[in-house]
Amino acid sequence: xxxxxxxxxxxxxxxxxxxxxxxxxxxxxxxxxxxxxxxxxxxxxxxxxxxxxxxxxxxxxxxxxxxxxxxxxxxxxxxxxxxxxxxxxxxxxxxxxxxxxxxxxxxxxxxxxxxxxxxxxxxxxxxxxxxxxxxxxxxxxxxxxxxxxxxxxxxxxxxxxxxxxxxxxxxxxxxxxxxxxxxxxxxxxxxxxxxxxxxxxxxxxxxxxxx
Amino acid sequence: xxxxxxxxxxxxxxxxxxxxxxxxxxxxxxxxxxxxxxxxxxxxxxxxxxxxxxxxxxxxxxxxxxxxxxxxxxxxxxxxxxxxxxxxxxxxxxxxxxxxxxxxxxxxxxxxxxxxxxxxxxxxxxxxxxxxxxxxxxxxxxxxxxxxxxxxxxxxxxxxxxxxxxxxxxxxxxxxxxxxxxxxxxxxxxxxxxxxxxxxxxxxxxxxxxxxxxxxxxxxxxxxxxxxxxxxxxxxxxxxxxxxxxxxxxxxxxxxxxxxxxxxxxxxxxxxxxxxxxxxxxxxxxxxxxxxxxxxxxxxxxxxxxxxxxxxxxxxxxxxxxxxxxxxxxxxxxxxxxxxxxxxxxxxxxxxxxxxxxxxxxxxxxxxxxxxxxxxxxxxxxxxxxxxxxxxxxxxxxxxxxxxxxxxxxxxxxxxxxxxxxxxxxxx
Numbered sequence: 001x002x003x004x005x006x007x008x009x010x011x012x013x014x015x016x017x018x019x020x021x022x023x024x025x026x027x028x029x030x031x032x033x034x035x036x037x038x039x040x041x042x043x044x045x046x047x048x049x050x051x052x053x054x055x056x057x058x059x060x061x062x063x064x065x066x067x068x069x070x071x072x073x074x075x076x077x078x079x080x081x082x083x084x085x086x087x088x089x090x091x092x093x094x095x096x097x098x099x100x101x102x103x104x105x106x107x108x109x110x111x112x113x114x115x116x117x118x119x120x121x122x123x124x125x126x127x128x129x130x131x132x133x134x135x136x137x138x139x140x141x142x143x144x145x146x147x148x149x150x151x152x153x154x155x156x157x158x159x160x161x162x163x164x165x166x167x168x169x170x171x172x173x174x175x176x177x178x179x180x181x182x183x184x185x186x187x188x189x190x191x192x193x194x195x196x197x198x199x200x201x202x203x204x205x206x207x208x209x210x211x
Numbered sequence: 212x213x214x215x216x217x218x219x220x221x222x223x224x225x226x227x228x229x230x231x232x233x234x235x236x237x238x239x240x241x242x243x244x245x246x247x248x249x250x251x252x253x254x255x256x257x258x259x260x261x262x263x264x265x266x267x268x269x270x271x272x273x274x275x276x277x278x279x280x281x282x283x284x285x286x287x288x289x290x291x292x293x294x295x296x297x298x299x300x301x302x303x304x305x306x307x308x309x310x311x312x313x314x315x316x317x318x319x320x321x322x323x324x325x326x327x328x329x330x331x332x333x334x335x336x337x338x339x340x341x342x343x344x345x346x347x348x349x350x351x352x353x354x355x356x357x358x359x360x361x362x363x364x365x366x367x368x369x370x371x372x373x374x375x376x377x378x379x380x381x382x383x384x385x386x387x388x389x390x391x392x393x394x395x396x397x398x399x400x401x402x403x404x405x406x407x408x409x410x411x412x413x414x415x416x417x418x419x420x421x422x423x424x425x426x427x428x429x430x431x432x433x434x435x436x437x438x439x440x441x442x443x444x445x446x447x448x449x450x451x452x453x454x455x456x457x458x459x460x461x462x463x464x465x466x467x468x469x470x471x472x473x474x475x476x477x478x479x480x481x482x483x484x485x486x487x488x489x490x491x492x493x494x495x496x497x498x499x500x501x502x503x504x505x506x507x508x509x510x511x512x513x514x515x516x517x518x519x520x521x522x523x524x525x526x527x528x529x530x531x532x533x534x535x536x537x538x539x540x541x542x543x544x545x546x547x548x549x550x551x552x553x554x555x556x557x558x559x560x561x562x563x564x565x566x567x568x569x570x571x572x573x574x575x576x577x578x579x580x581x582x583x584x585x586x587x588x589x590x591x592x593x594x595x596x597x598x599x600x601x602x603x604x605x606x607x608x609x610x611x612x613x614x615x616x617x618x619x620x621x622x623x624x625x626x627x628x629x630x631x632x633x634x635x636x637x638x639x
Contacts, residue, residue, distance in 0.1 A: 034231035051245045116232035119224055138221035
């Protein structure tokens with residue numbers, strides 16, 4: 001989509017034109033969902049966050065500054081919405097451990113074969129607190145001080161959560177590299193994942209507590 | 212883990228998650244959900260818009276009427292001397308007034324003194340009052356109204372609203388019973404040395420005047436003024452603080468909370484309409500059976516401790532059942548809207564489990580408009596003309612499930628506060 005087309009859609013959205021809203025939604029769905037999926041525990045949560053974010057965008061379009069890239073604005077809203085979602089469940093206890101990943105040796109050749117979907121699954125397996133900090137620090141490039149402000153936690157807690165997130169990811173990657181000893185390895189043409197084939201519902205129950 | 216390894220790990224995910232995979236493929240069902248959200252907003256907007264307009268109009272009307280009523284008669288009163296001359300009797304009445312009112316026309320009466328006679332209020336022979344608009348001159352036995360004043364209001368009210376002014380300038384007899392019934396339609400004004408005009412909307416009664424009935428006019432007039440003030444809206448601000456107890460369906464395991472708020476009220480006759488806002492802390496304990504959730508708990512909690520912060524917006528009406536000296540007692544009811552600001556839930560288990568949720572928080576997600584029934588009784592003790600002490604036991608009964616947990620949260624408490632009469636500001 002060209003910049004001119006994007007601006008036309010934005011203008012249509014300002015006028016609450018439903019067709020323009022849908023076209024913009026479709027055009028940027030993948031980009032926005034990519035962000036939400038990283039922060040959410042599963043696809044269902046990601047959809048919820050995505051729509052909440054798009055709802056904010058559609059209803060606050062007049063606040064968008066055309067001088068700045070729209071995707072950056074949209075991305076920021078998606079990230080903030082994800083953080084809001086996380087904050088609203090901040091007190092949910094995460095006492096579970098990653099016992100679903102089998103602990104085996106790590107192999108660089110294996111990790112290099114991990115694709116988007118596999119990496120995403122690993123990130124989504126992280127407890128929400130760890131996942132949020134990891135996303136903000138490792139992928140979105142925020143400092144611990146900034147993360148502390150965003151999440152209302154100490155920078156030290158942010159560092160600790162990041163450290164634990166990395167440890168857990170490392171363990172899962174090790175599992176991935178020693179998948180041959182695990183009966184539950186999934187072999188595909190592009191990647192090997194050593195996570196038990198936990199269905200989405202199971203992930204939802206363990207990670208995405210939403211009473 | 213070394214720094215380079217950390218960096219490598221971070222980069223692995225950063226690069227690997229750059230381009231969304233199949234999970235991020237567009238789904239029409241997601242758009243349908245968003246469209247529904249947008250549609251709901253569109254539906255709500257006109258309602259909110261009209262609510263705002265209606266609220267604005269109501270507020271403006273309230274202020275306007277309040278301003279009008281709170282105006283003292285200073286601004287609207289003009290001297291209107293009217294001539295009453297000794298005239299012939301009508302219907303056989305010997306002392307009926309003849310009216311020549313320059314301001315009001317056929318439905319206005321006024322009485323004035325005989326300009327040639329400065330002897331005062333004796334009436335009778337010296338003041339022959341006759342009216343060409345007298346309707347029932349003989350039907351009233353003691354319905355004499357002889358209020359004195361130099362001024363009168365041009366509008367519908369023909370009584371001086373200022374008690375001080377009235378007492379200063381008046382002497383006469385007011386038929387209290389008729390005043391209180393609100394059907395007094397005649398008023399004559401007499402002053403010590405002269406009789407000024409006093410207007411009325413309708414002329415009805417001018418019975419015979421008897422000097423012996425002109426007793427203690429100030430007292431009678433004060434009753435009249437009281438009667439008038441009963442119809443005049445009284446505005447007041449009340450600040451309240453209330454300890455309370457909260458329970459779900461019952462108060463057996465009630466927990467103590469508190470609240471404080473500000474209330475604006477308007478009293479007309481025996482009714483008081485009030486609204487305002489109160490911030491309340493409502494902790495409670497509920498058996499898990501009464502707690503509603505869609506979350507599939509692996510281990511069922513025994514009960515749930517909740518701590519809610521609520522903004523309570525009441526719309527109440529109270530009826531004055533007792534009023535004597537400085538004490539007033541009223542009972543009332545109404546509906547409240549709860550804006551749930553924050554809800555914290557803690558799950559209590561029979562024994563500790565791993566992998567079980569212990570807490571849940573919700574912020575600004577639930578509102579219950581007019582979803583709570585209020586019942587209250589109010590005792591007011593007047594400390595001075597401006598300030599009264601208020602004690603108000605109350606009960607709040609939910610008409611709907613409250614909060615994210617949809618519990619039948621009921622509250623009882625006693626509010627203590629100070630009521631500040633705003634009308635006192637407007638009096639001279």
